[in-house]
Amino acid sequence: MKIAVDAMGGDRAPQVIIEGIENARDQFNDLEFLLYGDEQKVKPLIKNPERLTLINTTEEIAMGEEPVRAIRRKKDSSIVRAANAVKHGEADAFFSAGNTGAILAAGIFIIGRIKGIDRPGLTSILPVAQPGQQGQGFVYLDSGANAESKEKNLVEFAHLGRFYAQNVLNIQDPRVALLNNGAEADKGDQLHKAVHQDLANQKALNFIGNIESGDLLHGAADVVVSDGWTANAALKATEGSVRMMMTLIKDGILNGGLRAKLGYLLLRPVFHRIGHLMNPSQYGGAVLLGLKAPVVKAHGSADVTATTKAIQQIRTMINTKVIDQTVEFFSNEENVDNGTKNE
Amino acid sequence: MKIAVDAMGGDRAPQVIIEGIENARDQFNDLEFLLYGDEQKVKPLIKNPERLTLINTTEEIAMGEEPVRAIRRKKDSSIVRAANAVKHGEADAFFSAGNTGAILAAGIFIIGRIKGIDRPGLTSILPVAQPGQQGQGFVYLDSGANAESKEKNLVEFAHLGRFYAQNVLNIQDPRVALLNNGAEADKGDQLHKAVHQDLANQKALNFIGNIESGDLLHGAADVVVSDGWTANAALKATEGSVRMMMTLIKDGILNGGLRAKLGYLLLRPVFHRIGHLMNPSQYGGAVLLGLKAPVVKAHGSADVTATTKAIQQIRTMINTKVIDQTVEFFSNEENVDNGTKNE
Incomplete structure (x- = not known):
């Protein structure tokens, strides 16, 4: 390799x-x-x-x-x-x-691009943070490759994410959800209502319905599909809030005198575990799914760990032949027919 | 009253x-x-x-x-x-x-609706969390009244938010920013590129450019304007992540034995301060701006404090005559002409 x-x-x-x-x-x-x-x-x-x-x-x-x-x-x-x-x-x-x-x-x-794919999706692996369910990541796309997405793009993202979850995260029948502004099937703007129907019609997908951005880290889905615009806004808000909470705790400890510093020493294992769980470097890079080869992008601020993890991720992608499987699936038009018939 | x-x-x-x-x-x-x-x-x-x-x-x-x-x-x-x-x-x-x-x-x-307003915007007051700048909230709209927004709606939101910040938050010349997927003026989809131009053309606005959802709580703007769809996604992601961080800390303390519990006791003032800062109840209810009278909606899970704060907020809105000022501004078509000429 x-x-x-x-x-x-x-x-x-x-x-x-x-x-x-x-x-x-x-x-x-x-x-x-x-x-x-x-x-x-x-x-x-x-x-x-x-x-x-x-x-x-x-x-x-x-x-x-x-x-x-x-x-x-x-x-x-x-x-x-x-x-x-x-x-x-x-x-x-x-x-x-x-x-x-x-x-x-x-x-x-x-x-x-892989034949049959209109637009690739930038795919991030995010942590499941819910206590009791930690340890596994979930697949999130399109986290920002496209500022404007069409109905069929989101259906493609769902399949791309499913193949990735099956092969790289080793989840047999990944639960796929649509990021939307409410849990009910009739929620959302025109695009998201239509995509909801399309995803429900995909035979190859284990589609479990909508998910709201406030529940992203709860582990309710293995693949979360979204247009690039919304996913990017929700992802950045999530990352920004997590960082802000850490900043607030750090600031409180620094300004809390001896008592707070002692408290920090006692709680250090707890903070370290949370910091580790929420550290994006642990989850590898963002993958541009839908291309003919693994293309992985680490964050601009990537450290040594992030680089090494991203290479491990690429190795797994090559070993599992996830792209060959995707190519084969999309080479058969019937497989994704339902999702695009409305256009 | x-x-x-x-x-x-x-x-x-x-x-x-x-x-x-x-x-x-x-x-x-x-x-x-x-x-x-x-x-x-x-x-x-x-x-x-x-x-x-x-x-x-x-x-x-x-x-x-x-x-x-x-x-x-x-x-x-x-x-x-x-x-x-x-x-x-x-x-x-x-x-x-x-x-x-x-x-x-x-x-x-x-x-x-107020004459001249096409769609009202649901307006939340969110905390500025950045250490050193805490204590003031900022105005955030439309946090979800509209699943689909037009160019002129966002320009209206900017003015509505400005009047609210001036009168209710007592900020003389509020800095107005557009929620977008990047800081540069040319970022975003077609809608957000056009709105950026419109806002820059509004004489009555102190428009400071784009803000990303990851920087919402940093205090860089007094009014953050967005379409309802994006603002809702970013707000829920922010709230959900803050809650998740608190859950993780709580869970870590509960499962960390005596050492963690002692650490918690020492850091309790720090956690309380953060909990207070991030508690939505402290910032009143969501205001539906653009209507002929103050309409304030507390969260479904509102407690006594949230209810009392929301009433205080309504009282300030009545006392400052913020709605009369808004009515007068929008009664003069020239005031918002630039923002809607492209439609």
Whole structure:
């Protein structure tokens, strides 16, 4: 298995990327890496060159750059070169912690969509936090690849998420839910009412109905499907609130004198467990599902753990052949016919 | 000042409603109440009948009922009777903790919209949680009155929210932001790109640009404007995550043995302060802005504090004449011309 890595993407690249890749290499004998990046910066960071091939690139796509333009112009950027390696069969998968838009664009225009898929969905694994049900993540898409989604896109997301949950999270018959503004079947705007019906009609899906954004972390569903706009708003609000709660506790302890500091020492195991549970790094990167190869994007602030986890995730995707299964499913038009007949 | 109260709405009505109303009555000499509800249930709960007039009603609108149908058919329900009292000038404002949809419908069809307002917005006051900036709330609308919003609706929401922040939160020149999927001006779907331009063109607004849902509680804006769909998703995700964090801490303490319990005792003041800060009851009810009179809806789970706070809020709305100011502003078409010229 060969993974093409953008060594330059992310706030702390190439340092944490290389370290995370070396960790993953040391864990798994079957992994090889093609590292794309500025040789002068990357080479000194490599501790052990075993199963690492460094390919020098001369351009970089910055975090704020206009994505489509950037991937068209910067042919020798680490993102474009790594994506091309996948396209030409030199690598099996793509990893980056860089500019999300540029990764999406490289995924769509260079690596390409699976036949039958209109739009890929950015897929995050989020924690089930409900006490008593912790330990498993759930699949959440589209967490922001598309600002505007059509009815058929959400049906595609449901199937893409199902294959991912079955293969990578090892959940046999994943419960699929639609993110909506109420639990009842008739809730939502026109799009979500229509999608609810479509999902209920999909024979291959174990569709359990609507879920509200306030219940996301409760573990009620294994796959939560949404348009990219709403999912992005709910995900960012969730992440922001969790961070804010941690900030408030930290601030209270720092300003609470000796008593609070002692209290913190006693409760440290509790806080650590919560911090670990809620730490996005534990759940790997966001996967761009619907493409012809695994494309995984770690957060810009990704650390070594996040990088290593994302590589493990890619390895599982390759091992389980989740993409081959998806390709086969979508190659048969009847499989997704119900979901798109209204358009 | 007379306030028409639906005594039957809410999970713990009429008990907590009556108790909250009596608290508010005892605090403010200038308040009188018309209580609409089942006399047999309500009367025994009243400790002191001073400035309370109980009007018997024979019907109730339940939490799950279809709203428009319910207010058309149940003419003798507490919601419809209380709204009619406002319509006929017998009361200055309306309060309920009942079926949100029915309150919206009663507000729109019985009390009526301000001339020039296409759709009212459900307005919540949320806490600024950022350490160092706490103590003030911010205005958030539309938190869910409309599942689908048009460009001009969001411009109206911005002005409605500004008047509310100026008068009720006493913020002289409120900073108005648009909830969007990125900070830059060109972010968002077509609707949000267009609204961003419109808001930037409003002379009366101190528009500071986009805000992301992950930064809502940071205190960067005094008024956050959004379509009802997105605001509802982000608000519920925020509330749900805050609750989940509290659940996790509680669970950790309960299962952490003596050490954790001792830690909790020491950190209790910190937890209490956070619990108080994040408790929605502290910030009053949700106001349906854009109607001809104050219409305030407490959460279905409202307690005595929430009820009393909501009445205080109504009193401030009446005292500051915020609705008269809004009426005057919208009576001049030029004031909101820029925002709607594209439609």
